[in-house]
Amino acid sequence: NLTTAELRAIDAAHHLHPFTDTKGLNAEGARVIVKSKGVHLWDSEGNTIIDGMSGLWNVNVGYGREEIIDAVARQMRELPYYNTFFKTTHLPAIELARLLAEVTPPGFNRVFFTGSGSESNDTIIRMVRHYWAALDKPEKKIIVARHNGYHGSTMGGASLGGMKPMHAQGGLPIPGIVHIAQPYWYGEGGDQSPEAFGLWAARELERTLDEIGADKVAAFIGEPVQGAGGVVIPPATYWPEIQRICRERDILLISDEVICGFGRTGAWFGCQHFGYEPDIMAMAKGISSGYLPIGGVMVSDKVAEVIANAGDFNHGYTYSGHPAACAAAIANIRILLDEKIVDRVRDDIGPYMQKQWLALADHPMVGEARMVGLVGALELTPNKATRAAWPAEIGTVGTITRDISFRNGLVMRATRDVMIIAPPLVISHEEVDDLVRITRKTLDEAWAEAKH
Numbered sequence: 349n350l351t352t353a354e355l356r357a358i359d360a361a362h363h364l365h366p367f368t369d370t371k372g373l374n375a376e377g378a379r380v381i382v383k384s385k386g387v388h389l390w391d392s393e394g395n396t397i398i399d400g401m402s403g404l405w406n407v408n409v410g411y412g413r414e415e416i417i418d419a420v421a422r423q424m425r426e427l428p429y430y431n432t433f434f435k436t437t438h439l440p441a442i443e444l445a446r447l448l449a450e451v452t453p454p455g456f457n458r459v460f461f462t463g464s465g466s467e468s469n470d471t472i473i474r475m476v477r478h479y480w481a482a483l484d485k486p487e488k489k490i491i492v493a494r495h496n497g498y499h500g501s502t503m504g505g506a507s508l509g510g511m512k513p514m515h516a517q518g519g520l521p522i523p524g525i526v527h528i529a530q531p532y533w534y535g536e537g538g539d540q541s542p543e544a545f546g547l548w549a550a551r552e553l554e555r556t557l558d559e560i561g562a563d564k565v566a567a568f569i570g571e572p573v574q575g576a577g578g579v580v581i582p583p584a585t586y587w588p589e590i591q592r593i594c595r596e597r598d599i600l601l602i603s604d605e606v607i608c609g610f611g612r613t614g615a616w617f618g619c620q621h622f623g624y625e626p627d628i629m630a631m632a633k634g635i636s637s638g639y640l641p642i643g644g645v646m647v648s649d650k651v652a653e654v655i656a657n658a659g660d661f662n663h664g665y666t667y668s669g670h671p672a673a674c675a676a677a678i679a680n681i682r683i684l685l686d687e688k689i690v691d692r693v694r695d696d697i698g699p700y701m702q703k704q705w706l707a708l709a710d711h712p713m714v715g716e717a718r719m720v721g722l723v724g725a726l727e728l729t730p731n732k733a734t735r736a737a738w739p740a741e742i743g744t745v746g747t748i749t750r751d752i753s754f755r756n757g758l759v760m761r762a763t764r765d766v767m768i769i770a771p772p773l774v775i776s777h778e779e780v781d782d783l784v785r786i787t788r789k790t791l792d793e794a795w796a797e798a799k800h
């Protein structure tokens with residue numbers, strides 16, 4: 349029965365928040381979220397908010413799904429925990445592994461379970477080196493990733509990521525990670541057409557391999573759509589060209605499907621939307637819609653055969669294949685299948701939302717509106733013609749806009765001055781109308797504030 353002010357004071361005294369300026373937060377106080385249903389959240393002051401970010405891009409089937417809650421409770425009673433080390437397994441791990449083989453692209457039949465996206469990507473660093481060592485090519489160690497990519501917060505994940513502020517803290521990246529251009533046409537494409545720029549960005553990989561030697565490179569990793577970097581949707585030419593280079597130079601192609609997996613782009617996995625066939629996929633988030641933490645590394649048969657015959661893989665987590673988390677993931681994937689949610693994103697609600705979202709490009713502060721499936725962004729600029737950045741004295745207009753949006757009843761995320769949206773995949777047509785209406789109102793208010 350504490351008041352919001354009291355809850356905020358306790359939080360400020362005892363809780364260090366991720367990706368948060370503690371001093372700034374303590375002055376203002378955190379928002380206390382207390383309840384959820386469908387696409388909606390409620391805070392401790394009784395406000396109703398549309399969760400336009402699905403939590404952290406993960407609550408794909410929406411909040412309050414009794415099927416998942418019941419499945420977890422049943423599993424907790426039966427076997428709340430056991431491990432999958434040392435020749436042991438259990439029913440939920442068996443069933444989830446089988447189900448993942450069913451929903452992933454052909455040729456993917458084995459999974460290594462983790463607890464999160466970061467752990468999945470850390471696992472991948474070790475796994476690809478183990479793979480090449482098993483093929484008598486231990487010198488193939490380097491992983492090529494991209495500037496402004498995001499692959500997690502552990503030492504490995506943050507090193508694969510290309511986020512400068514993250515590298516600055518803790519002396520990252522770790523050795524053996526190289527970053528190349530991102531396919532960010534709006535910001536970096538210059539005078540090139542999106543198609544030409546997509547090829548140019550992909551060929552950065554080829555130029556880098558020429559420089560360091562493909563015989564030293566284990567893999568290339570990328571998100572189908574760079575999420576945290578600002579929903580960078582690559583031109584259609586990009587991924588097929590990356591795949592060509594990986595195949596020709598004999599390096600593994602890794603798709604970080606932590607955001608795009610499980611329906612976000614209107615395909616089960618982002619690689620299917622963009623038309624490429626990775627060797628390894630990192631998964632987390634939408635695998636359980638966030639009801640419990642779980643992730644996985646899904647390997648193609650080509651990789652699985654080598655790993656499976658290479659002796660011990662000296663790697664694993666206490667919670668690799670946690671039974672209750674597996675139960676949540678199974679129930680979640682069954683909902684995606686039974687309700688044909690991925691098809692709905694591709695054929696119905698995705699196109700419905702895209703039409704309205706892309707129309708926001710007529711707003712004076714929107715330099716570009718983009719969206720694929722149900723993940724989109726708005727580039728904010730004071731000058732649409734020049735795509736200029738905002739003058740520093742105004743502050744971060746993205747953050748200002750994000751805060752106005754929350755007051756208006758919609759969670760959006762800001763990366764620099766890019767506004768990001770990724771609602772639950774079960775959002776209704778009426779809820780999309782509400783979301784876009786609040787976005788436009790928010791832009792009007794932010795534009796007025798930024799101009800003065």
Ligand code: PLP
Nearest residue numbers: 464465466498499500606607632
């Ligand atoms: N990979 C991608 C593409 C992500 O977006 C994220 C998280 O946002 C991660 C990896 C890390 O996942 P986690 O936060 O579960 O460790």
